[in-house]
Amino acid sequence: MLSTKLTALIVDDEHSGRSSLKILLNKNCFYLFEKIVTASSLNEAIKIVADESFNVCFLDIQLNNQSGFDLVPYLSSKTKIIFVTAYSEYAIKAIKDKAFDYLLKPLNPVEFKICMSRFEKEVLGNGAVKKYLQIKEQGATMPIILDEIEFLEAEGAYSKIHLVKKKEYVTAKTLKSMTDMLGNDFIRIHKSYTVNKMMIQSYKKDSLTTIHNTCLPVSRVGAKELSLHF
Template identity: 30%
Template sequence: MYKCLIIDDEQLARQLLKVYVEKLDFLELIADFENPLDAIATIKSQTIDLVFLDIQMPELKGTDFAKMIPSHTKVIFTTAYSEYALQGFELNALDYLLKPITFNRFLTSVNKLKRDITTSISYNDTITVKSGYDLFKIKLNTITHIKSDSEYVLFFTANKKIMSHQTLKSLEKTLNSKQFIRVHRSYIINKEKVTGLKGRDLLIGDLKIPVSDTYYETIKRTLF
């Protein structure tokens, strides 16, 4: 079951999408909002898989609000204006629905969510790490953070650490950005393990991970 939100300043548009969502057993509507700013608390307080987001709204455009949504949350833009399509895809939207939205077109769009998340889960299962002459298979969801140490990196889980001869830069290219993010020249963290931000330090339980100026604004926007 994928949790979703509807954000649109038009009541009829919200109502139509609610009807469509209710037809599908794999979607759960958490809430609908007329004003995108009212949705921020909900997005921060729980994991939302999908947002149906209108673009042309009076207080805040959907394309601007999309930049505030966590990277793991998918966005399907809904609008009556086709000229916004390119901008929507530049923001890495899952899809773009042009009003009036038919149910068949809606279904095609949300099925992309199922394929995307299934692919993500398959990709984000395990990683094989070479340490000396040994090979270790680590479940990615157990990794808290990865630290650079000269020509080596250290993989940290809750109960062990494994050293591997590789660079953080090369490793960053292989990890799924939906789960891991660079926060410092010496650190990559697992987004799901973050418990807070204190000053310029990310918190993972009692552990403090420094955030450099280069990544600070991105971290605030995508994780909080």
């Protein structure tokens, strides 16, 4: 996938907090970020932001005996601040400090995905940056625009990519790995199918129709996934 060259800063005094958030970002949003930087203290974070600005800062509030709120004046006005904390009582102050979002620990993966989907749309805008999937076919690298993918179909250890232009490509990756790679705009609706959210015309508990009138099956797990997005 071609990088959109965004940068993220994670500020948390606990190693587990930094590592778990970095894992979530790498799993769900790896195509968004060129660099993810971590800081374990307020002072370390202040030094980092003095030399570099970030698109987003994931900020813990209680940093040993200091407050994450004290970092806010040092951040660029363009940095989206997402507070990540175990304490709900700071939500009002976070809103006053123009927080983009406020996530409670332990992080809920679904809430995290929704937050990052909003972030992506707000930062990149509609159509501001074209995102690509790169696959290998017969030794050549094929860049595929994500917006042109209608759905993906499992074929054993391979995946077939169906484009809106009725072209098809087969890649030597499982549907699970492809779904993880593609991010929040794609939904696994069945063990054999992952669909582009923008290509959904309608769906029922056991089937889905794309805007090009392709009918796909929906499993019970897939129906739950759809309900989280719509």
